[in-house]
Amino acid sequence: GENVEQHPSTLSVQEGDSAVIKCTYSDSASNYFPWYKQELGKRPQLIIDIRSNVGEKKDQRIAVTLNKTAKHFSLHITETQPEDSAVYFCAASRGFQKLVFGTGTRLLVSP
């Protein structure tokens, strides 16, 4: 089955810096890669997703890149703000098969 690895487990940056979180997946047939943000005690919320027919997707300060050959995808946050502090999860699935989540990255943005 699918296995998703996520790095780093924690990431501390200064406000205004960029943050990059990386994930690798094992199933070459996976074609859907969402990223979720989970604030302390809150529900996970989708922030961006990418499908395997696209190499990069941007939404304001957030971007995701996908390398199908290497089976890895990354989340890029530019101009970080304190409100970006949260746990970020990557995930992967093959179509409507189960979504497999990574172990999470705790991002701390210091003012």
Added chain:
Amino acid sequence: EAGVAQSPRYKIIEKRQSVAFWCNPISGHATLYWYQQILGQGPKLLIQFQNNGVVDDSQLPKDRFSAERLKGVDSTLKIQPAKLEDSAVYLCASSFRTSGTPDTQYFGPGTRLTVL
């Protein structure tokens, strides 16, 4: 639109007791998911329904966990008997589509279960 509703929000039980969780998905969403999120880990899918049929329950401990989705809307997840390792947040999520391109899964607030 109203989000995914779950109840209760918190539950404390002793081991070997039983417990049930309820989920009401977003109106019109055909697919419903139950996840278990242990502290410090990512959500793990327990069971996935499309309408009222089970699509994937490969990670559901069937000797103690059961779930149903009557009439393709609300769903309940039951644990009987509970073990200490069942302490976790149980998240319900729903999505609109059942085929084609996967779409956004919307999560409920979760039920935090503590087994003593």
